[in-house]
Amino acid sequence: MTALLRVQDLRVRFRTMGPLKALATGTKAPFIDAVCGVSFEIGKGETLALVGESGSGKSTIARTIIGLQRAVSGSISFDGQEIEELSGAERKPYLRRMAMIFQDPIGSLSPRLTVRSLLTEPFRIHRRKDHDAGSEAERLLRMVGLSADFGRRYPHQLSGGQARRVGIARALALKPDLIIADEPTAGLDVSVQGEVLNLLARLQDELGMAILIISHNLNVVRHMTDRMAIMYLGRFIEVGSTERIFEHPRHPYTEALLAANPEPDPDAVLNRIELKGEVPSLMRRPPGCEFHTRCRYTEDICHRVFPEPSTSPDDTDHSFRCHFPLKLEIIPVWSGHILSQSEPNDCD
Numbered sequence: 001m002t003a004l005l006r007v008q009d010l011r012v013r014f015r016t017m018g019p020l021k022a023l024a025t026g027t028k029a030p031f032i033d034a035v036c037g038v039s040f041e042i043g044k045g046e047t048l049a050l051v052g053e054s055g056s057g058k059s060t061i062a063r064t065i066i067g068l069q070r071a072v073s074g075s076i077s078f079d080g081q082e083i084e085e086l087s088g089a090e091r092k093p094y095l096r097r098m099a100m101i102f103q104d105p106i107g108s109l110s111p112r113l114t115v116r117s118l119l120t121e122p123f124r125i126h127r128r129k130d131h132d133a134g135s136e137a138e139r140l141l142r143m144v145g146l147s148a149d150f151g152r153r154y155p156h157q158l159s160g161g162q163a164r165r166v167g168i169a170r171a172l173a174l175k176p177d178l179i180i181a182d183e184p185t186a187g188l189d190v191s192v193q194g195e196v197l198n199l200l201a202r203l204q205d206e207l208g209m210a211i212l213i214i215s216h217n218l219n220v221v222r223h224m225t226d227r228m229a230i231m232y233l234g235r236f237i238e239v240g241s242t243e244r245i246f247e248h249p250r251h252p253y254t255e256a257l258l259a260a261n262p263e264p265d266p267d268a269v270l271n272r273i274e275l276k277g278e279v280p281s282l283m284r285r286p287p288g289c290e291f292h293t294r295c296r297y298t299e300d301i302c303h304r305v306f307p308e309p310s311t312s313p314d315d316t317d318h319s320f321r322c323h324f325p326l327k328l329e330i331i332p333v334w335s336g337h338i339l340s341q342s343e344p345n346d347c348d
Helices: 019-025 058-066 088-095 115-125 133-143 148-152 160-171 190-207 218-224 242-247 252-259 300-304
Strands: 003-015 031-043 047-051 073-078 098-101 178-182 210-214 227-232 235-241 310-312 315-320
Touching: 003 058, 003 210, 031 058, 031 210, 031 235, 047 058, 047 218, 058 098, 058 178, 058 210, 098 160, 115 133, 115 148, 115 160, 133 148, 133 160, 160 190, 190 218, 210 218, 218 242, 227 242, 227 252, 235 242, 235 252, 242 315
Parallel strands: 047 210, 047 227, 098 178, 178 210
Antiparallel strands: 003 031, 003 073, 227 235, 235 315, 310 315
16 A cells, blocks of 8 residues: 555654753753654555543644644655755645644634634635635535535534534545644534544545544544554554554553443443553653553563564554564564663653
8 A cells, every 4th residue: 555644664753841941950961752753654545543541642643744833853744745954834735635633622712713714725725716615615605514504613513523514625625635633523412523533434435535533532543443553651552453463462551452342232241351550751761661650561671671572473554663462473574682770762
């Protein structure tokens, strides 16, 4: 499959204190790495999910791809063109082919604009004068199952589901090749969630667009996606086809996430896995395997050696970072390197 979006060794960091304070306190690196060495591809028409706890770096990746955040290193190429180093004017034609559905359906809509103005805003920003604004707004509303009367409403007059549909319609205005959906069902009733998911699936079939979906809802991930990537402290710790990971998780963190997934059957026998401790601070990453502070399978090597990606012999597209995967038949891709208890890893 031809890659529409290719991300290589992406690294995004944020400053934790100002230059003067860092100088006064003797802090050599006043930064935290929110995303550390992430690589992935999305093919045309494919759906990839980013899964992980809050603060793992999922939304930061999305915002970096769309141009709202700058990376300190790594590359982002879209349809074969490296875009991370392009200027604003040079990036615009490529950003026109990407769109984002933000997590807060109402908060992402300007309260001063009507729905009609919100839907036609992409045409104004990209100076597309070859379309009639009124007819385009009505077309987009029909596409997401809303009547033309909604064009006269303001965001505060919309329900959460209606605001989500308006956000989807706005994202589709310029017929993008890639949609980035950040928690598209967050805050919605279950029935409305189903409507939104079915709408996205139908539009993907009709328009052939690729989707990068960010979600905590594993039922949504299993229903919507072809592949998924599990994130922990800004890294991918397991990547593979969605069905493969659900059926054969290799990383203990993935196992715990899947075990915590809500089960609608009240008579089902649940095998919950309780993770001990808190998520480590990005300012003090644990040495060795960063998950060892919460892992129930941890051994001495986990405290000292950072695990490099490995793959299964029967599925080389299923990769994971773990010294003691849930199934032991692994093929190392690269050899690990030893970190002392005091030595920081490459993201410190």
